[in-house]
Structure formats: structure tokens, C-alpha cells
Amino acid sequence: MATEWYCRLMGSELGPFSSKQLLEMARQHQITPDDSVRKGADGTWVGAHRVKGLFEDPAASTIIMAHLPPDVQQALEKKQQVAESTTKSEPPKVTWHYIVDHNKIGPLSFDQLVAHGREGSLKPHCRVWSSKSPKWCEAKDVAGLVFDKATSE
Numbered sequence: 632m633a634t635e636w637y638c639r640l641m642g643s644e645l646g647p648f649s650s651k652q653l654l655e656m657a658r659q660h661q662i663t664p665d666d667s668v669r670k671g672a673d674g675t676w677v678g679a680h681r682v683k684g685l686f687e688d689p690a691a692s693t694i695i696m697a698h699l700p701p702d703v704q705q706a707l708e709k710k711q712q713v714a715e716s717t718t719k720s721e722p723p724k725v726t727w728h729y730i731v732d733h734n735k736i737g738p739l740s741f742d743q744l745v746a747h748g749r750e751g752s753l754k755p756h757c758r759v760w761s762s763k764s765p766k767w768c769e770a771k772d773v774a775g776l777v778f779d780k781a782t783s784e
Contacts, residue, residue, distance in 0.1 A: 639667040639676060643733045647672070657685045660728050661735050663760060665767070729770060730758045738762075744776065751779035 636653045637646030640662070648656065656662045657679065664680035679685060727744040728737030731752065739747070741761075747753040748770065755771035755778050770776055 635671055637669050637672070637674075638662055638679075639669075640730065640733070640735065653682075654685060660726060660738055660760070660762065663767075724762075726762045728760045729753055730767075741775070744773075748776045748778045754778065 634650050635647035636650065637644055638648070638653075638656070639645075653662070653668070662668070662679050664678065664686055666679045667676040668679045668682060669676045725741070726738035727741060728735055728739070729744070729747070730736070731754065736747070736752070744753065744759070753759075753770055753776070755769065757770045758767045759770045759773055759776075760767045770778075
């Protein structure tokens with residue numbers, strides 16, 4: 632039987648997801664290292680950073696083995712080999728994500744995030760995260776964001 636995973640995001644429980652789906656969610660920043668996950672319907676909630684192989688830093692993932700399918704494991708190993716053999720690296724692109732009505736939106740550029748604020752999709756109380764930041768914060772605390780006046784009151 633395949634392993635089922637559940638995520639807890641902003642108070643809502645989502646799932647079940649396969650190990651492959653959980654890995655893809657992490658790669659797409661739909662879950663972050665600080666989010667809570669559990670293995671199985673009755674598992675214990677743990678920080679997603681504790682799931683081995685889920686995030687890029689293997690040293691931070693020491694408690695639970697994700698039991699990835701062989702094709703996914705091989706793809707991860709190949710990606711790591713390519714990354715290690717690359718001598719010239721570009722600076723990482725900063726991406727932004729936010730949560731509205733229990734849905735994660737992103738990845739977005741900062742300009743796109745600003746546009747979402749202006750059009751009213753992103754509200755000052757929404758939780759926002761960037762790939763440069765280790766924690767979620769409220770959108771109103773992000774310098775440079777502008778909000779639609781109707782939604783900011």
C-alpha cells in the first residue's frame with residue numbers, strides 16, 4: 632500500500648497525498664519546511680523539514696523517510712549530481728507565495744505579487760512567504776506592497 636501524507640496549512644488539513652505528490656508540492660513551494668505534515672491518517676504531525684528527502688538540505692531532514700518511488704529517487708540523485716558538477720551558478724530567483732481562503736497562490740515574482748495586491752486578490756491580512764525568507768508573515772508587513780483600498784479597510 633502506498634504511503635499517504637497529510638498537510639496542515641493555515642489551520643486546514645489537506646490530503647491524502649502520495650509521496651511523489653508531497654515532493655512535488657515541496658518543489659513548487661506549496662508546502663514549506665515550516666508547514667506540518669503527517670504520515671498516514673493517524674500519524675504524528677511534524678515539521679515538513681523533518682521528512683528526509685523532501686527539501687534540498689538533507690542535513691535538515693533526519694527523522695522520517697519519505698519512501699520515494701525509485702524513479703523519483705533517481706531523478707533527485709541525478710539533479711544533485713548535476714548541481715555538484717556545475718561550477719558556474721546563477722543567483723536563485725526569488726519567488727513569492729501567499730495564502731487566501733485556505734489556498735496557496737504562487738510562485739509569483741514580486742511585481743506579480745504587487746499586482747495581486749492592487750487588484751484586491753492579496754489582502755493585508757494574507758500570509759506571505761518568499762523563497763528568501765524562512766517564515767511566513769502578513770502581507771501588510773512586506774515593504775513595497777500596495778493594496779486595493781476596498782480590501783484594505
